Each structure stands twice: as structure tokens, then as C-alpha cells.
Amino acid sequence: MSSQPKAPKTIILGNRPLRDYLLESIVSLNRESDVIEILGRGRHIYRAVNLYNMLSSRLGDRISIKNVEIGSMLIRNRRVSYIKITIQRI
Amino acid sequence: MSSQPKAPKTIILGNRPLRDYLLESIVSLNRESDVIEILGRGRHIYRAVNLYNMLSSRLGDRISIKNVEIGSMLIRNRRVSYIKITIQRI
Numbered sequence: 001m002s003s004q005p006k007a008p009k010t011i012i013l014g015n016r017p018l019r020d021y022l023l024e025s026i027v028s029l030n031r032e033s034d035v036i037e038i039l040g041r042g043r044h045i046y047r048a049v050n051l052y053n054m055l056s057s058r059l060g061d062r063i064s065i066k067n068v069e070i071g072s073m074l075i076r077n078r079r080v081s082y083i084k085i086t087i088q089r090i
Numbered sequence: 091m092s093s094q095p096k097a098p099k100t101i102i103l104g105n106r107p108l109r110d111y112l113l114e115s116i117v118s119l120n121r122e123s124d125v126i127e128i129l130g131r132g133r134h135i136y137r138a139v140n141l142y143n144m145l146s147s148r149l150g151d152r153i154s155i156k157n158v159e160i161g162s163m164l165i166r167n168r169r170v171s172y173i174k175i176t177i178q179r180i
Contacts, residue, residue, distance in 0.1 A: 068158035
């Protein structure tokens with residue numbers, strides 16, 4: 001295994017059940033990445049925070065929030081609010 | 091007028107139209123507080139981010155984000171996700 005820092009993995013929330021993204025997040029933190037970014041846009045902002053809380057209740061103090069970014073981005077000429085939660089493994 | 095630091099004002103999002111909270115935020119930042127906290131719980135998390143984006147597009151670089159906190163709190167024995175966006179006037 002290489003010891004160089006791994007790129008953060010971005011998990012973009014869509015319409016799949018939240019447990020799918022939960023599983024994806026846990027697998028990423030265990031295998032691929034020391035840092036993951038959870039991106040929720042529009043209505044998925046709420047789900048992004050829920051996902052973080054689910055991760056936090058399962059992984060406890062093995063993870064911590066590195067950054068929370070909010071703002072808006074243009075998607076197909078429409079301005080959409082987003083949240084990007086950066087989580088690191090400790 | 092007193093020059094001592096004013097306490098942050100907390101604006102808790104409910105079911106009123108977002109423009110009501112926008113007005114309340116702008117008035118607070120102009121008159122009462124150098125810092126406001128926007129608190130959105132559950133489904134209102136999305137609206138809290140929208141409110142920040144509305145404020146940002148109106149006040150531009152006269153405000154900046156001081157902190158974004160996410161987590162969960164107990165309300166009537168139920169665990170509810172929340173976001174708390176702390177905004178300061180520059």
C-alpha cells in the first residue's frame with residue numbers, strides 16, 4: 001500500500017436511500033480516503049446533514065468535521081443552494 | 091449609543107415566508123447585532139442555506155460567514171438535524 005495522501009472522495013447526494021450513501025461513506029473512510037466530502041444540493045442539503053449525523057452516531061470520535069461550506073452554484077442556468085461537508089478520519 | 095459588543099441575535103426559521111426572515115436578518119445586522127445566527131432544524135436546514143444565499147446576494151462583502159455548525163438536537167424526545175450559520179457584519 002502507498003503511504004501518500006489520498007485525494008478526498010466526494011459523495012454527491014441524489015435520490016437513492018440515505019443508507020446507500022452511508023455505506024459508501026463508511027467504505028470510503030475505511031479503505032480509500034482519509035477525507036470525504038458530502039455534497040448536497042437543493043433539497044438534498046437536509047439529507048447531507050442527516051447523513052453526517054448518521055455517520056457521527058456510528059463512527060463517533062473516529063471522525064471529525066474539517067469544514068462546512070455553504071453557498072450557491074449554477075446548474076443549468078439556475079442558482080442552486082448547496083452544502084459541502086468535509087469529514088476527516090482521525 | 092453604547093459601544094459594548096452586542097449579543098448575537100438568533101433567528102430560528104419556522105414556517106413564515108423566507109422574505110420575513112430576510113428582512114429580520116437585515117434589520118438585525120443594521121441596528122442590533124454585529125453577529126447573527128441563523129438556526130434551521132429538520133426541513134428548514136435547506137431554507138437556512140437559502141436565506142444565507144439571499145443575504146449574501148443582497149449584502150455582498152459587507153457580511154461574511156463566521157462559522158457553520160451542523161449536528162443533531164433532541165426536541166420532544168426526537169433527534170432532529172440542525173444547521174447553525176453564524177454571520178458577521180464586516
